[in-house]
Amino acid sequence: MSATALSAHLAAPRAAGSLLLLRASGRAFAVPIGCAQSVFRIETTTRLPGAPDCVLGLVNLRGQIVPLTSLALRLDPNDKAGGSAPLGVVFDWGGRSIAAAVESVGDVVQAGGEDIVPPPPTIDPALTELVVAVLRRGRELIPVLDIAALFEFPVKSAEPATRRLARETA
């Protein structure tokens, strides 16, 4: 399935139902619980040179090698504390496992039809592509993230290493 087809498939119907609350960069977010597989404490991470900045590296999750991303850095590439979140949440991303580092994992909430509203036009422009809906919880508005879009990374400009190599040898 292509990425766009996948996100169309995941987005709309799954905004309603059980949502897992997460915290990253001091803000609350929600994700469909069905996408989340498990939570683990981040220990050793192996860096992936050349990967996008929001990819923290690879972790060994009970014998499975899983990429770990930073939710904070994915949402805001300039986030200073983005790389230091202590917990990893493993998501099912089109049949594969991928983890996101978060500050904390909160409750699971049942969201009915009226709690879920479309993202308001005033939403942070950096988030427009990643947010499928907004969960109303009391007075708080919590963005519901689109898992499929979240792990579509912006591609870095090509091959800086070659230029560095040329510079070193020159």
Place this chain on the structure above:
Amino acid sequence: MRGLRRNDAPAPAEWAMEELLKDFLAETSEQLEAIGAQLVRFELDPSDTRILANIFRVVHAIKGTCGFLNLPRLEQIAHAAETLIEALRDGSQPTPASVTMVLAAIDRIKFILAELALGNGEPTGDDAKLIGEIAALNSRAARNSGARQAMVVWESGFTPGPTPPERRADTVRISLRTLEQMTALVSELALAQNQLAEAARSETSGTLRKAVQRLAGVAADLRLNVFAARMQPVDRLFVNLHRLVRDLCPKVGKKAELVLEGGGVELDRQLIEAIRDPLTHMIRNAVDHGLETPAERRQAGKPEMGLVRITASRVAGEATIVVADDGRGVDEALIRERVVALGLETLDSVARLSEPELLRYLFWPNFSTASRVSEISGRGVGLDIVRSNIEAVGGSVALTSRRGLGVEVTLCVPLTLAITPTLVLSCRGERYLVPQHAVDAIEEAGGGGAIEAMADALRWRSGAQSWPAARLATLVGLSEGGGSGAEIALRLRVGSERYVLLVDDVIDVQEVVHKDIPSGIPRLPLFAGAAILSDGRVALALDASAIGIRIGASPAGVANVVSDREPLLLEAKFKMLVFRSASGTPRALPLQTVASVDTVLASEIVVADGVSFVRRGGRLIPIVESTTSDLAGSLTLVVLSEGERCVALPAEGAADTIEEDIRLEFPGHGHGVLGVATIAGAPTEILDAFQLIDLGPQRKRQYPMLDRRPHVLLIEPSAMAGEMLVRAMRGWGCRVAWTLTAREGLALATRERNIDVALIGLDIATLDQSDLPRRLLAAQQERPPATYGLTSELGENARARARKSGLIEVLDRFDRASIYAALASAPDDVIVAGEAA
């Protein structure tokens, strides 16, 4: 070495005793594993006294050794069991009670042995009740058997007596550690032998060259043998399963027969262990949830005895284990309910899911549809654990279900784990891996060689030679500081190219299992994969050939070709064998077309009539491409075969399998190349297996032209398979119209009136839901074409299912012979009209 010491120098008595106990435990547990299955067989067929004699022999041997090792509790229970088995052996009729008692006694023996294995000594406990019950049975049995005892004739060499007869075994036990060491040493030997071959290349002495050649042969044979020693038959997994089903059935009120097939299929021992738990789990599922109760089965018109069938088979580089039951199948309504209850889908969206999409939810964590939690299964841990265990060793799991007919779970695992001896490097505190076979030498800066900065590149000079070089830290973009200052030079060889990689240190050589870098993150050009080290850390494996290209050791530029044409659409995924040609070009073939991947010695290749041949399995296999005359060393051959005809392609280094969308970005220009596609970032020649076989030196024309020139409609979503089939069929004189999608195919069938044969590429799993064949036939109702399905996975029921959906037959899309036969048997009354293509 310990074994030797026992003979050479007498060790202290205590130590010897400990060693004896260890031997006893290892031997006994192996024998007990074997007789568990035999006991069940005995119950099924009490006339087979040979089996009972085997059981007796094992228990008797345990009893005998117990006295010697001072294990009174074990001795007593073994003695009681022995007496009971002896009575059965001597002709008293086995009853369910006596079989149960024998099993109970053996279970107790196993328990005590397990405690001993933990090094705790014999556990305390009272077996009086069990022994009493056995004794009661014994006295009854003694009354019943009496005179028949003398009439029993033993077929096996069993003679009763205080010492069991010594059997000359043709196997010896070696420790796993020894086996692992042998594997590592064999790899090191290959490295040393490579270096020697390199040194001998410049040598003119014929004697030395011959000796080097001979060494290469012996080393290759040795490696094959060591790897073969790691293989074990799947039977090892099967031995306990009869017992499992037998114990399970009364607990859940089911009747089940277990049928095991393909026990001879061999897998690496590590994989056997990896499959053990998932397999047990799936059998429990099948008996507990899959099969109906005898009453329900009667009602459904099925035999009371349910069937659980386990079939192991081997296809190319993979083993497949299928667990099938003839039970009620999966209740889709129940899954839908559960999916909604868990909030995974809404009522709306769940109704739109296709069957395979829905069944996939069975593999979700904590997804269980068992309405009642039983002791056996249904605790909500299940298929998700099976899936993660199997995926951890690089395998896959699939499930299909037919309502009322049963469930089929298919496990696919590689035959061996890709265990490769690998150098662990350190660079700025990070660890990286490089395959040991790619390393020619390790040198220290200041020691053997020195770094030279040329005008535009680094070089490593050692003695009179020099190689292009680069610093790993620079290549992968690690920070400049933090290095220890000392530099280690790795002289690497990839294909015919050599270069030097400068790293901070070489830490270790480890046997690691290579895994792909998980998809989902953009591809990293310099890394070939990742592996988990012995300390649990993940390390990245360097792609030695990509680094070679980056450094400039290899002809550059090839990797950056960008297609200015729209690539052909393709949805179907195929397992592909990826390897490098003798000249280093990446190539790929559908795995199904590959008969085997062999290693041969250069000396085994003979040239006759201008063609290189190698003899394998009693026949000569022509090698279709001339190879560089690398006299020393061995060669990998990818062998393709079709009936009697076969050809081999020389390959450089290891072959790999991937499952990927193959998008042909450039068409090929014949000579066996179908086109060029990007695999793992590199432009890769996609080979045409059919054409390669035709390129072999065979004279006989296998497929005569079809005089009738049938019109063929091919609906094939895979560009690669489509291209291959179209080429083959045009060669037979067919006029072929090929569409990638069913929609276009139907449109064409509605427009064109004279299609003789329709071939539809499809997935057997979704065939039942597809009305495509019927719609196609309806579109051509005046003169319906002979319609066939093309698939990559011909299952057992494929034929029946094909006929049900309106197809004449389902054919393997890479089996050219059966496709030709289908086309040749197409009806004759063709009205020739314009080209359909």
